[in-house]
Amino acid sequence: xxxxxxxxxxxxxxxxxxxxxxxxxxxxxxxxxxxxxxxxxxxxxxxxxxxxxxxxxxxxxxxxxxxxxxxxxxxxxxxxxxxxxxxxxxxxxxxxxxxxxxxxxxxxxxxxxxxxxxxxxxxxxxxxxxxxxxxxxxxxxxxxxxxxxxxxxxxxxxxxxxxxxxxxxxxxxxxxxxxxxxxxxxxxxxxxxxxxxxxxxxxxxxxxxxxxxxxxxxxxxxxxxxxxxxxxxxxxxxxxxxxxxxxxxxxxxxxxxxxxxxxxxxxxxxxxxxxxxxxxxxxxxxxxxxxxxxxxxxxxxxxxxxxxxxxxxxxxxxxxxxxxxxxxxxxxxxxxxxxxxxxxxxxxxxxxxxxxxxxxxxxxxxxxxxxxxxxxxxxxxxxxxxxxxxxxxxxxxxxxxxxxxxxxxxxxxxxxxxxxxxxxxxxxxxxxxxxxxxxxxxxxxxxxxxxxxxxxxxxxxxxxxxxxxxxxxxxxxxxxxxxxxxxxxxxxxxxxxxxxxxxxxxxxxxxxxxxxxxxxxxxxxxxxxxxxxxxxxxxxxxxxxxxxxxxxxxxxxxxxxxxxxxxxxxxxxxxxxxxxxxxxxxxxxxxxxxxxxxxxxxxxxxxxxxxxxxxxxxxxxxxxxxxxxxxxxxxxxxxxxxxxxxxxxxxxxxxxxxxxxxxxxxxxxxxxxxxxxxxxxxxxxxxxxxxxxxxxxxxxxxxxxxxxxxxxxxxxxxxxxxxxxxxxxxxxxxxxxxxxxxxxxxxxxxxxxxxxxxxxxxxxxxxxxxxxxxxxxxxxxxxxxxxxxxxxxxxxxxxxxxxxxxxxxxxxxxxxxxxxxxxxxxxxxxxxxxxxxxxxxxxxxxxxxxxxxxxxxxxxxxxxxxxxxxxxxxxxxxxxxxxxxxxxxxxxxxxxxxxx
Numbered sequence: 058x059x060x061x062x063x064x065x066x067x068x069x070x071x072x073x074x075x076x077x078x079x080x081x082x083x084x085x086x087x088x089x090x091x092x093x094x095x096x097x098x099x100x101x102x103x104x105x106x107x108x109x110x111x112x113x114x115x116x117x118x119x120x121x122x123x124x125x126x127x128x129x130x131x132x133x134x135x136x137x138x139x140x141x142x143x144x145x146x147x148x149x150x151x152x153x154x155x156x157x158x159x160x161x162x163x164x165x166x167x168x169x170x171x172x173x174x175x176x177x178x179x180x181x182x183x184x185x186x187x188x189x190x191x192x193x194x195x196x197x198x199x200x201x202x203x204x205x206x207x208x209x210x211x212x213x214x215x216x217x218x219x220x221x222x223x224x225x226x227x228x229x230x231x232x233x234x235x236x237x238x239x240x241x242x243x244x245x246x247x248x249x250x251x252x253x254x255x256x257x258x259x260x261x262x263x264x265x266x267x268x269x270x271x272x273x274x275x276x277x278x279x280x281x282x283x284x285x286x287x288x289x290x291x292x293x294x295x296x297x298x299x300x301x302x303x304x305x306x307x308x309x310x311x312x313x314x315x316x317x318x319x320x321x322x323x324x325x326x327x328x329x330x331x332x333x334x335x336x337x338x339x340x341x342x343x344x345x346x347x348x349x350x351x352x353x354x355x356x357x358x359x360x361x362x363x364x365x366x367x368x369x370x371x372x373x374x375x376x377x378x379x380x381x382x383x384x385x386x387x388x389x390x391x392x393x394x395x396x397x398x399x400x401x402x403x404x405x406x407x408x409x410x411x412x413x414x415x416x417x418x419x420x421x422x423x424x425x426x427x428x429x430x431x432x433x434x435x436x437x438x439x440x441x442x443x444x445x446x447x448x449x450x451x452x453x454x455x456x457x458x459x460x461x462x463x464x465x466x467x468x469x470x471x472x473x474x475x476x477x478x479x480x481x482x483x484x485x486x487x488x489x490x491x492x493x494x495x496x497x498x499x500x501x502x503x504x505x506x507x508x509x510x511x512x513x514x515x516x517x518x519x520x521x522x523x524x525x526x527x528x529x530x531x532x533x534x535x536x537x538x539x540x541x542x543x544x545x546x547x548x549x550x551x552x553x554x555x556x557x558x559x560x561x562x563x564x565x566x567x568x569x570x571x572x573x574x575x576x577x578x579x580x581x582x583x584x585x586x587x588x589x590x591x592x593x594x595x596x597x598x599x600x601x602x603x604x605x606x607x608x609x610x611x612x613x614x615x616x617x618x619x620x621x622x623x624x625x626x627x628x629x630x631x632x633x634x635x636x637x638x639x640x641x642x643x644x645x646x647x648x649x650x651x652x653x654x655x656x657x658x659x660x661x662x663x664x665x666x667x668x669x670x671x672x673x674x675x676x677x678x679x680x681x682x683x684x685x686x687x688x689x690x691x692x693x694x695x696x697x698x699x700x701x702x703x704x705x706x707x708x709x710x711x712x713x714x715x716x717x718x719x720x721x722x723x724x725x726x727x728x729x730x731x732x733x734x735x736x737x738x739x740x741x742x743x744x745x746x747x748x749x750x751x752x753x754x755x756x757x758x759x760x761x762x763x764x765x766x767x768x769x770x771x772x773x774x775x776x777x778x779x780x781x782x783x784x785x786x787x788x789x790x791x792x793x794x795x796x797x798x799x800x801x802x803x804x805x806x807x808x809x810x811x812x813x814x815x816x817x818x819x820x821x822x823x824x825x826x827x828x829x830x831x832x833x834x835x836x837x838x839x840x841x842x843x844x845x846x847x848x849x850x851x852x853x854x855x856x857x858x859x860x861x862x863x864x865x866x867x868x869x870x871x872x873x874x875x876x877x878x879x880x881x882x883x884x885x886x887x888x889x890x891x892x893x894x895x896x897x898x899x900x901x902x903x904x905x906x907x908x909x910x911x912x913x914x915x916x917x918x919x920x921x922x923x924x925x926x927x928x929x930x931x932x933x934x935x936x937x938x939x940x941x942x943x944x945x946x947x948x949x950x951x952x953x954x955x956x957x
Contacts, residue, residue, distance in 0.1 A: 095110060109290050116543060116892050117183060119180070120180045123178075123456040125280070130274065135258060135516075136515075143169045157812045161812070164186060164889035177453065183889055199527070210264050213825075233327040233509070237337060272524040272526075284452070303530055322493050327497075329504060331499050334409055334501065335397065337395055338395065342391060344389060345389050348477075356486055361383060367383060375412060376660065377400065382395075401664050424483035426479060436615075442569065547563045556752070559727075560729050562901050562905060564897070570730070570732040572633070574721070582760050587712055589666065591716040599644075600651035614641070626910035632899040635898075663705060663706060682848070685772060685787055773953070775952070781850040784847075788844070792836070793839070793911070807883045807937070816847065816866055819862055824858070826862075833845075834846075845943075875933055883933075
């Protein structure tokens, strides 16, 4: 279904190695102070650490199992083993041959990611699925080594190599990034090789090595299991005793000894398909859990605050960069401090680097102010306050904290940040500024076709690992009850004095509020790029305040704001602490009633958007999708317009101001406010803040909804140097909201909705040609414009094989009807997507405004879930046959010299 833009969608992709940020900070710095009494931590007799944190408001559950093994634990010649084994952990055991199938059958989602110091697995779904999650995770901890086969190894190795192509070689600048982060560390350091591994080492991997890796590293004493969300703590302890407690105790690994870092002058230059030059300065830094690590993290945030921030100086004031980022990557054996900048149009890498160094020297001389640190401390407090609102995010944060001591102290950095002084942060800034930085400069040109040494070369001579076989452990199946129905928040509707509508959602979240405004009119109703830029309230100021100062005002109160435009609707979304509700409303009113379109801020926003467009045009997936859209829609249809860089550069701030005032008007605005407050309280605050809001004299004009036409066609586009081919397929879909749309959505879920779908089973798991493939439906209610899209990136030399397989799998929906098992699994997975929509006030507001953009409300979701319950297998198979008989529009983009 396209219907509700569900907040948690199953994905067909395993997470990329070392690319996932899981919480507000990379690692907590543990100390005496804050202790969360609602968090229980204990250890089983086998050494496994358990953390339990039930929630009164959550309607879903998350299980996170983190192993204290990452790429840092890999021996010479064995780089990439931690990540490769992450993939193998989904292959199944003798007791559970198809891991993904069982998870999908329970309506759950699962994934994993590998970092330098850890490998983390997670499962989310309804609380009734928790026994299944516990049994499956305990079973693979105990038994996977005895079941993994050479076929499994070969298949997952192929998938990892496709992941490399997709995330390193075919991603402009990806190869340079991997090389820079590895050579920053001296030879022999545990971080001096890529987390994703080297091709030479992966190709040399043998089955015995893989089995040994599991037996040495995947032991209870080397792991942490965290459960959060909707569950009973005593019943869960009993379930853990029936599952994880049965895994035998094994000897864990010895701690890794840090290797001293020796900074040296290094400069890495590369050419790749970037839109403009990219310059990154990197420095090695302190180990995690030290006070210095916390200081470095605070420094990275402080450098983003106010008029003296790197971004304001380089992007808005000097106009030499389109974007700037500062980050501190905390790692157990020593982190990375980095400053990265993308050049503005016409700026060379040399000019960008000179300007970057000049501004860093200015900041070094000025030091970090106490005012900036106040904002940083508020950022910390706000960030940690928001962590429990995500069942999965909280589970991951608790696992990180437990790994270094006590999960109950997960929020301690808030208190510790208050003890850090401006002098300490200034000293860290000057320490980096005075030290030798590794410089990575990537210039625009042809796409790189060579992997960097960090990815291509072996890390040394491998030696075998001697281990003792473990007998299989029987982890019993546990009966699971039917999933409980989703509990909806109560809603009340009010007409405000301004003429706007208020929908108040009452949700038991005393910590946060979510506020959103939805208005008619979006991307198709304005020149290309204007709605995106004009509605982006987070890229400009308000009233007399420029963006840099307005941002500080928001952050001082813990408030975040976002503005954006969909095809036919636009929205502004605000998240705030509950205690700052009135402040958030007042500041939102400033943004709406006093929009500031400063020429310098406008020029910076345009340049950033143009860079994004020009970067996208080099990507195979964009090229394939772009050509397909042009073929589907009639000539001149707003949905088919391609962004024109020259036209976008000609857009003026006055154009955006006019568009904003025409669209953001009370006579068409709907406020979606989720909070623990009464509707009368919310309405009074909005009436007070928006008392002067009146509609613009010019009424907005809206373009209609174009109807796409799908016909059998194949389109090909050239993407020079790409190692993968992007394939995008479109088929007609029933009108959104029609009687056929719900069973059609179930059929699509079976076809390509998750890792266990038919498309993924063949192209990824059986053939290893793709890192992942997905299918989804797009369209608006009653507009007769719905389409079914199938998209993937495949190994270039298997392009035609993959196209043939996609066509065959679609056609087989008629000859191989959907089974009862597939049907029930797809229904559960579809319903589970909505479980976390109401976990917090901000999630509720964001979900509500996304539904409003498709002209739906909470009542429609209730109807849809009832339709899901009532839909029959015969109805779904009728829609599956419809898909099989449909015309197929197919678009392929890649390097034609390597596609076969």
